[in-house]
Amino acid sequence: MSNSITSEPTSPDSATHPIEPERSKLARVRQGLRGVLFPSASPVGLTGEGSGKAPNVQALELEMSWLKMQLAQYRKEQGQFEGLEPFVLGTEHVSGIVPPIAGAGVRATVGSPSMAGYLVSGDAWQILISKFLKPNSQVLDIGCGCGKMARNLAYHPHIKKFIGFDVIQDSIDYCNQTLVPRIGSKFEFHCYNVYSECYNPQGTIKASELVFPATDGSIDLAWGCSLFTHLLEPDAKHYLREVRRVLSPSGMFLPTIHINPAPGTRYSGNEVRVDIDIDYFAELAAEAGLSLAVKLGEVCGQYALLFKVAPGAEAPKIVNVNGTKSEAEVAEASKPKTGGVPVPPNEGALTGEMLRLNGLAAEKEGVTPDVHPKDFIFWFVATHPELSLDSATTYYFEDGARSADKLDKELTSLFGEEKKPIKLLEFASGYGCVSRHLKKNPRFDLTSCDIHPEAIDFLTNKIGVKALQSAHTPEKFSTPEKYDAIFALSFFSHMPKATFGRWIKALYNSLNAPGYLLFTTHGIKSIGGLQITAEDIPADGFWFQARSEQHDLDAEEYGLTLSLPNFVIPEVHRVVGSPIANYKQAEWWFHQDLWIVKRER
Structure with missing residues (x-):
């Protein structure tokens, strides 16, 4: 056997x-x-x-x-x-040193209901974050949940300050009531009642208006673990701008994304799952002033990327008629301050140092360095109390370049890559802050247009573009030809109600069919800079004050205007009978809204 x-x-x-x-x-x-x-x-x-x-x-x-x-x-x-109560890992002194692990119910809010998933993802992220931590770091955990990373980094010697925030109150309560008493007050957690159709339907704050709980340039390392996998594109753009605002010049940002958007798209999905093309996400980050440093690869089913502050990139600012402010400082804008642009000294004569700095900044952008003595945009930044002359000059040229690039992207999305040339009218172009950059684009057959005769002469002879004289009344405005696109940057942010719709009609009638009118307005994000509150806006959504930063224009004709969608949409339909083709809140300078109207016939 x-x-x-x-x-x-x-x-x-x-x-x-x-x-x-x-x-x-x-x-x-x-x-x-x-x-x-x-x-x-x-x-x-x-x-x-x-x-x-x-x-x-x-x-x-x-x-x-x-x-x-x-x-x-x-x-x-x-x-x-898998119980609902926190999982305690020790007794006596140990219980005060080793924080409990959150119960399954709280863990579920951060996508890790199982203990195995929670521990595995926490372990991977703790190692990944530690790789980029430097001594004496202030860090920001965007969408911190129940403090998984705070718990794993509780005694990391490189952390000076840890800031986490989330939209789920139970998660933040757990952090503040269970973690902080054990790991110390250098860990702080904030809950923001941000609206999310999926995760926080009772929220009262728009994600596109959230201000991160950190001051400008204070964060050395920020991360968003499984954050952009749930953000819609407009909200993602805003979060990226806020990341750039809070990052220090040497700061780094570590987000993860899903990378399989629907065929034919670069950004698809809903709040349950969002997928983004890697290169497109890098483009969005670049617009916010972040530069892709490393494509790290997949971690726990999501793709990790490392960003740094783009070389020479300024922290995002809201630039408006009353000053330059970060989004965190908008609330300060309601305090009394001197508005408008000072009258240029010496009749606008540029100093030798100004000419030198202009030359350097212009050479970097590949444009002419000439600036007209009456260019109020230049003098606005050059005399700004919060900017050095060097920073102001850089801002003037770089901001013009950003606007030109942004417009190029918008027109590409409207016309596609194939349409060349695009007959473009830049309306209310001033003395060429943006025109000098648009001129470089071979896709554009550009004409600039302004009310000032001196601007027309400067645009023609110094900037080297075709220039068209505007008019004080819309009915007297005429063009020698029709255009595929007309762009009016920060013009309707100054029009009184009497001419707002009439100018829409005049510009619309100057379009080819099909053609597009693109214009910006002061929106709800502009209220701080305008020194008003939401309660000051009339019920029809239109607010105007006869106050202008341009001393040579009648403030009754060119003042300060705020117009909300409940005014703009019916006004556009009333005067031209066309629907809004697109609307992007706070798309320009992080506070002016972008409107696009299509002429079909």
Whole structure:
């Protein structure tokens, strides 16, 4: 007879016959239990001297008893792991040092209801973040959930300050009530009642208006673990701008994304799951002033990227008629301050230092360095109390370039890559802050247009573009040809109600069919800079004040205007009968809204 229990006996007898079924049963039980506890383990057959004898049945029974005990312990731990109460890992002093792990209900709000998923993702992220932590760092966890990373980094020696925020109140309550008493006050957590159709439908704050709880340039490392996998595109753009605002010049940003957008798209999905093309996400980040440093690769099913502050990129600012402010400082704009642009000294004559800096900035952008003495945009930034002359000059040229690039992207999305040239009218172009950059684009057949005769002469002879004289009244405005696109940047942010719609009509009538009118307005994000509150805006959504930063224009004709969608949309329909083709809140300078109207016929 074979010594292996897996072989059939040659001639069963009274000694072996009753044992065989029991051995097989015990072997099957043993294999099943091992499969539960140790899925990769294979059952081991008992072979050798004495196999098949009664003592070995006792050995199998002993092993089965041990496996059953292990299974009971496994089930007990699983019950504790998946319970709603925090999982406590120690007693006495240990309980005050090692924070409990959040219960399954709270963990579920951050996509890790199972203990295994929570621990595995936390371990991977802790190692990844630690790789980029530098001594004495202030860090920002965007969408911190129940503090998974705070817990894992609780005693990391490089962390000076840890700031986390989320939209789920239960998660933040857990952080403040359970984590902070153990790991210390250098960890702070904030809850913002941000609206999310999926995760926080009762929210009262728009994601596109959220201000991160950190001051400008204060964060050394920020991350967004499974954050952009749930943000719609307008909100993602705003979050990227806020990331840039809070990052220090040497700061880094570590987000993850899903990278399989729907065919034919670069950004698709809903709040449950958003997928973004990697290169497109890098483009969005670049618009916010972030430069892609490394494509790190997948971590726990999402693609990780590392960004740094783009060389020479200024922190995002809201530039308006009352000053340059970061989004975190908008609230300060309601304080009394001197508005408008000072009258240029020496009739606008540029100093030698101005000419030198203009030359350097213009050379970098590949445009003419000439600036007209009456260019109020230049003088606005050059005399701004918060900007050095060097920074102001850089801003003037770089901001013009950003506007030109942004317009190019908008027109590409409207016309496609193939349409060349695009007959473009830049209306209310001033003295060429943007025109000099648009001129470089070979796709554009550009004409600039302004009300000032001196601007027309400067645009023609110094900037080198076709220039068209505007008019003080819309009905007297005429063009020698029709245009594929007309762009009016920060013009309707100054028009009184009496001419707002009339100018829409005049410009619309100067379009080819099909053609597009693109214009910006002061929107709800502009109220701080305008020194008003939402309560100051009339019910029809139109607010105007006869106050102008341009001293050579009548403030009654060119003042300060704020117009909300509930005014703009019906006004456009009333005067030209066309719907709004697109609307982007705070698309320009982080506070002016962009409107696009299409002429079909």
